[in-house]
Amino acid sequence: MSLHLNHITAGYRRRPVFRDLSLAPIRPGSLVAVVGPNAVGKSTLLKSIAGLLPVVGALTLEGEDMTALSSARRVRDIGYLPQTLPQAIPLVAYETVFSACRAARADWSRQQTEQAIEAVFATLGIRDLALRSLAEMSGGQRQMVGLAQVLVRQPGLMLLDEPTSALDLHWQLNVLNAVHTATSQRGAIALVASHDLNLALRFCDQVLVLSPGGRACLGAPQETLTPELLAQTYGIEARIERCSRGHPIVLADRPLAV
Amino acid sequence: MNRDSPGAELSLTTATADEGGLAHQYRRFVLRRVCCLVALALATVLALLADIASGPSMLGLADVLHGLLNPQAVDAATRVIIEDIRLPYALMAVVVGACLGLAGAEMQTVLNNPLASPFTLGVGAAATLGASLVIVFNVSLFGLAAHVLLPLSAFVFAAAASLLILMLSRTLGASVHSVVLFGIALLFGINAVVGLIQFVADAESLQQIVFWTMGSLARATTDKVAIVTLILALCLPFSLRNAWAMTLLRSGEDQARSLGIRVERLRLVVLMRVSLLTAAAMAFVGEIGFIGLVAPHIARLLLGEDHRFLLPGSALAGAVLLSLSSICSKLLVPGVVLPVGIVTALVGIPLFMALIIGRSRRAIL
Structure with missing residues (x-):
């Protein structure tokens, strides 16, 4: 399942956030981090791909026009995790x-549904939360349940808007794993909006950097996240160093004068 | 790239739903909820029987059961009291309570507001306006008699109020919070118009309007009970059909949209259903407050937010509450039957306060 965005204009009725955005095709099995400063349009991009905002241009999933997908296909093939818990x-x-599983996977038998739910709770390590009320959970626990709502459906395209924003380090690693x-075993594509560049460097196959003015840059994380691009995008002086285990890490030194 | 973690060891397709599995535990959890729902249904039946038994001449439970199941076994006077007076009265309390409880639960869900009810958003007040216009101006349309036109007018005005709230919010691209604000503004506006109508009304019409706004089960007849029951029976299956969609909507609007729920359409359909239930309930008994607000909260405390249980639970909780209020209305002042709308508020306020205080305490603890 490959994703292709070609000459996309998307956003709100009176305020398009992107104009004529084109990206190289995103291959099956890719985990793509969507990064950029606040209000640059990360959430808007994910919502537009999810079909929650109007889109003009060619948006194709496995060669099919996504804007023409039936509601049932869209729900089955696209899993969207909103920023709100x-x-x-x-x-x-x-x-x-x-x-969530019932709404998206009406074709599954009860046994298949129960097995998928059992598996997703085990995979995320939240089996002990299964019979707990959302009212009694912390924000992070509710975020894990929200993620389980997406993963359980086994969609071909996952659009996750800041899925680790309320999580501690342990659960951040658990979620990205x-x-x-899901992407490597099933060949699914995941677009993960995040502010954490180090998680993007460590876990993602590609990174999509959105800059003010609607510019976008897609590529391998270590080649794309350069000090120059970080200066242009975030207005910071930053370095890319390597830790004792060889993982690249971003170190932000100071904001640049505007 | 190190990707080792406890989560990565498990595949998404290998787990099984065995006896110790989550599915089994969840089934037991659901069974407890079913038991709770059955207990609410039993409480409704008991409240109904107690309502029939209570009144100026108190009847024993055995007399009531005999009167209902084997009328020939009781004397003629008891039979008349049960069949002609108490039974329509008590049944009306059950079905009206169920209508208001169900309407309140649906409204709270689609507006994502625990304080929403047919009355807090002006739908009930609009029904009162419709009824008041028919009473005061003695309107006659298409040759329809006043007793037919009055409930019809109440429904049309209730539905128009719902549509107005929706249209305003859609035109201005408003959030559900703004919908609630529009509803409250509408409530005050309609109350002002009703006040104006009362000001120009003659003494007899004014008395009828005041009696209507107090809410009374005394106007119940078998035919009226049948009409309200029919509307409830028509609405309930459609409510239950939307139960999954409403559960998803409660957990998060964006997620619900991404799961294919057409949220605007769901809101429109539910608000129309709420109008029908409210108007049907109010048309024959007048204004009865608090049931639509409190019953869903009681059901939520007992059954949670899964709308497969919450919706029937709210209807049953509403039925029990109004039956209990009906009993109180007959017992509070010996020899006098108070308008049930007054008693409902008196019973509803302490109960609602207790719920709020209980919830706050649990949150603190």
Whole structure:
């Protein structure tokens, strides 16, 4: 399943956020970090691809025009995790995930659904939360349940808007490992909006850097995230160093004078 | 690139739903909820029987059961009291309570607001306006009698209020919070118009309007009970059909949209259903507050937010509450049957406050 964005204009009715955005095709099995400063349009891009905002241009998934997909196909093939956490209501995690699975995977038998739910709770390491109410969970725990709602459906395209924003380091690693497993095992594509450049460098196959003015740059993380691009995009002086294990890390030294 | 972690060891397709699995645990959890729902249904039946038994001449439970199941076994006076007076009255309390409880639960869900109810957003007030216009101006349309036109007018105005709220919010691209604000503004506006109508009304019409706004089950007849029951029976399956969509909507609007839920359409359909349920309930008994607000909260505390259980649970909680209010209305002042709308508010306020205080305490602890 490959994703292709060609001459895309997207955004809100009176304020398009992107004009004529084109990217090289994103290959099956890719985990792509979508990074950029605040309000640059990361969430807008994900929402547009998810079909929640109008799009003009060619947006194709496996060669098919995404804007022409039926609602059932869209729900089955595209999993979107919004930036907002699931609400703190008296709904237990199991039925939150079950309801999402039921909506997206009406073709599954009850046994298949139960197996998928069992597996996703185990994969994310949140089995102990299954019968806990969302009202009794922390923000991070609710974020994990929201992610389970997406992963359980096993979509070909995952659009995850800041999936680790409420998580501690342990769960950040757990989540990105689970997403990576999903992309590598099933050939799915994951677009993950994030502010954490180090997680992008460590886990992602590609990084899409969105800059103010609607400019976009897609490429391998270590080749794309250069001090020059970081200066242009974020207005910071930064270095790319390597830790004792050889992983590249971004070190932001100071903001550049405007 | 090091990608080792506990999560990466497990595949998404290898787990099984065995006896100790989550599915099994969840089934037991669901069974507890079913038991809770059955207990609410039993409480409704008990409240109904107690409502039939209570009144100026108190009846024993055995007399009530005999009167209902084997009318020939009781004397003629008891039979008349049960069949002609108490039964329509008590059944009306159950079905009206169920309508208001269900309407309140649906409204709170689609507006994502725990304070929403047919009355807090002006839908109930619009029904009162519709009824007041028919009473005061003695309107006659298409040869329809006033007793037919009054509920019809109440429904048309309730539906128009819902549509107005939706249109305003859609035109201005407003959030659900703005919808609530529009509703409250509408409530005050309509109350002002109703006040104006009361000001120009003659004494007899004014008395009818005041009696209507107090809410009373005394106007219940078998035919009216049948009409409200029919509307409830028509609405409930459609409500339950939307149960999954409403559960998803409650957990998060963006996620619900991405799962194919057409949120605007769902809101429109639900608000129309709420108008129908509210108008049907109010048309024959007048204004009865608090049931639509409190019953869904009681059901939520007992059954959680899964709308497969919350919706029927809210209807049952509403039925129990109004039945209990009906019993209180007959017992509070010996020999006098108070308008049930007054008693409902008196019973509803302490209960609602207790719920809010209980919730706050749990949050602190």
